[in-house]
Amino acid sequence: MNPKKAFSYLFSVIAAVLLWLFFAPTTLGGSVAYVILIGNSMEPTFHRYDLVLTRAESSYQVGDAVAYEHPMIGGVFHRIVDTNGERFVMQGDNNDWLDTHEPTEDEIVGKLWLHVPGGGKVINFLRQPAMFTVLALGVGVMLVGSLTGKDSEQSTTERRKMMQRRRPAAREVLTFEQHVNVLAAKPETKQSMTEPKPEERKTLRELITRAPDEIETLPTAVQKHFWETQPSNRPELAATAVPLEDIEPKVKAKQGEVRDNALEMLIAASVVTLVFVGLALVAFLRPLTVMADVPMNYTQKAAYTYTANVPSGVYDGATVQPGEPVFRRLADSFTVYLTYDLGSPYSTEVRGLYRMVVEIADISGWKRTVEIVPDTYFSGREFEMQGTIEFSEIQALIDRLEEDTGLLRTDYQMTVRTEVTVLGSLDGVEFENVYTPELIFGFDDLQVQLAKSPPNADNPFEQVTIGSVPREMEQENVINILGMEIGVRTARVVSLVGSLVMLMAVAYLGTQVYHAFQRGEASQVEVLYGPLMVKVSEDVLPRKRPVKVSSVHELAKIAERDQCMIYHVQSGGLHRYYVQSPVTPEVSYIYELRVAPDDESGAA
Template sequence: MNAATRAASTSAIAALVLAAAWLFWPAQLGGSTTYVTTHGVSMEPGFSTGDLAVLRPADSYEVGDVAAYYSETLDTVVMHRIVAVEGDRFVFQGDNNDWLDQDRPTADELLGTLFRQVPQGGKVLAAIASPWSLALVLAGIFGVFGNHRRKRPGRKAPRHRAARALPAVALPSFPSLPSLARPSLPRPASPALPASFSMPTRAQARQVAVGAGAVALLAAGSGVLLLGLPSTETEARSQPVTQQGTFTYAGPAEVGTTYPTGAVTTGDPVYTKLVDALTVSFAHTVDAPGLDTVDGSVRLDLSVATSDGWSAPLASGRPAPVVDGTATASAELDPTLAAALVGRHNAEIGATAGSASILVTPVLDVTGTVQGEQFTAGELAPLTFAMDTVALRPPSEGSFAPTGTVAVSVDTEVARSFGLLGVDLPIGAARLIAVIVLVLAVVVTAVAGWIGRPRAGDAADEFAVRNAGRILPVTGLSAGRSVVDVADARALRRVAERVDGLVLHHAGPDGQVFAVQDNETTYRFVFPDTAITRTPPPPPPPVRAAAPMTVPLPRVA
């Protein structure tokens, strides 16, 4: 594979990784993908508890789409199916529910439609983000690096272990050979290092390694802190208690064109000439998630009032007890009595008091508990009949079903979360982020440290890398009038810092020379024996046999 092919493959992989990251980046961290772990049975059989739903925003939403929204009523994220559209609002219902959701979110309030479903993926995600998983990852990382630090390169196994590992072998004996004078062989040069990075690159890599190491320590500390925190916390939440009322009325009437069946029913005008009495009923229901008990009673009070501010009681019904959260109270309404009271009031004031009406007011003496917290039912709007000389006329249909809500503060166990850049981050996601940051920081520290490592045994290279910001490589040095050889490299660095100048670097035959120019004075330090300039010593001259010495013998006479 040539360089062009490798570059193309690397670019393709990087593009795929970036595309996947953009596609699946969670909304809690600024992305657009929402991850929902399903609970309960509302979406069975398609979804089971523990499934993971991946949702993505859509340009438009239609009936039949499975979508998610944040429910203000339940104070949680709900994923159900769209079953109807009312104006600009959507109606949701669970596939396994026989009732509609109370919330009616708009398109802007939807978190997205179903993109992928991972069976039991929610349980896997929860296991990854659990304290035990994070502890295991941290232990593994620190264990690997601990073993790496304890391992010393170049360390050999003890001899006695090697001796035990090899079988005993009887070596053959050879006759002794005469000693020969051998020339000293040159010391082999160190094996060439792989192509290293430039000095500025290695210096920058060291800085990156230091920064990444600090991030790794911070992530490890954060992970340990997150491990020590409980996964849940108690939060005071407002739990709405819904009150639903329903008014009805009925009574006998003269059979005729006006009342063919001889009865008045809810919604009919009540003509006082044809109807002598009317029974008004009111059914009251209390409902809330986690509702424990409901006790008390409900009754109806009837009164007549005129537009000038006068009013008078007509009747009061008997209290009806609450049974299974519901109570139905009733009272008798006498149109003739109401008309007589209004007539007496007009006679007393000597004028017509204006329009008159009959009010049917529910009186609620209802209390209960939600998740152990007490509440008291609030007042609901009365039913008002408009009176004239002919009939009692009922209000619009919406007035027959008054509703109300009581907010109850309850303590709920919720997943612990943290505020990060204006987003509530669950503790599971925070632990997962800590693990990811820790792993990435450790990898960056290892890679950058390897790139920025100094050459083994090369003090000049280590000094150059550590002070790369001030080093200026030159091809030659011209000393000033006076040359000062400093004691060590640290002293030269202090001189460069004092004069705020560069350190000139020249690799020559005598070694690595580093110098600082201060006007006419040159401060210098030379590394005489480095891995760069070290060369094998020349071989000694061959040993030649000495010529025999001739000594003249004395002459004998």
């Protein structure tokens, strides 16, 4: 293998390894997940149908945009906004609420690596049956080209240059006219031999189209004239010689002639056909549809607010507004309001119970719960409720704790919690859910103040959670091909069209190859060794010491071993095949083939 080809192979291997390391999908054991966004929760940076590539990392930090598996709704691409022990708190950039599921590190698929705006549209477009068929056929054509294009990648001129660089000595031949011109210009040449007689000059002219081993049958003067005027024996003739490598091949393709790489194309087309047939077997052995649980999503939204009546002068008005502290010297209680709404694109029937409680707790873990609103029945997708919290009742619980235990705390945490038990149905599928939105306050001797909200929460009063109800539905079956899910229906169309097209190609190429083999041995040689052959005109023949080989197959072995071409000269029904190896520059390997007149029309 020459250095250039070795470098090419090495580069290909390195490129393949790098592509695998950087882009191999997780479904094939790689570290990259391909995510097509279908919502607007990450706007304005990420939009619907953008393509996001994520890579698995050893650790993740607050602020990372990651893809993770939600147990109810599947894959989600959101940002880490906080941590909760070993779990991550997630939120969409465009959402006012936190994700209901807090994934562990094992549930995170990967961190944002590449962002391709609109890339999902391209992938969805290519997944359509018509486009995927065209794409698959294109890949098949490229595969055929790659399997048959090894010899065509390097032009004949490049091959001749490569051979010329490797040869230790030049290989020149003289035409008959050049022999005559040299004899006229070189007196010493005339003195060194007997000039051919007119009849011998005619014989010498015929020699140009005859095999070198026939020289021995010619008159002695003609033989001497021919051999002594060869550049390999007469260096002074080299300046007027014509190198065989510099002669432009005259390739004349006849009608019905098989092209150089027809056999290779037939083999490659057969391989691609088998691939399409295999895909067809897989596609038709699988059902078009399968029964699967499809999630029907719904959202529950709770909007809190609170107020208290106070004397004028401290606040802007006579009531405390949401977000303001409630000073206990000015108010003995405050009222908390909640509006609930369940939304879903599916037909919904909702009923259930709600109640409100307040929980007082300290840092040690002690807590007491007081019911503010008892269990109340509701029907419909939304309701409103309110509850009044008496500070004296809460303070009594604290005083009892401190008196009985001797503990003295300066502040406590007060949590207002609404417990909503939902009994309903989505599209006729029954479900049950318990939703518990909370509002947290700090409670001390002077005031009741809303607890500091998380930095990611734009509105701590509104809380939204997403749920889903599984419904068994019939959906299209898929086939996983190199990490890409293709519908069985699409795979059937692609495999049938691909198989039909490739079978037509195989039939056409097979017919051409068959007819070529039927035309005789010369045409068979063209089919089998066309990529190694260069057709040259009759007035150009290598004039080294001839060495006959027993078959064209042996000649091809020499050409392939020494990386050189087979020169083909046709004179009537006589075909001569020559190889001038750089390993043995002093000889020409020759194979001759005579065909019957009836076969000449098919031999190229």
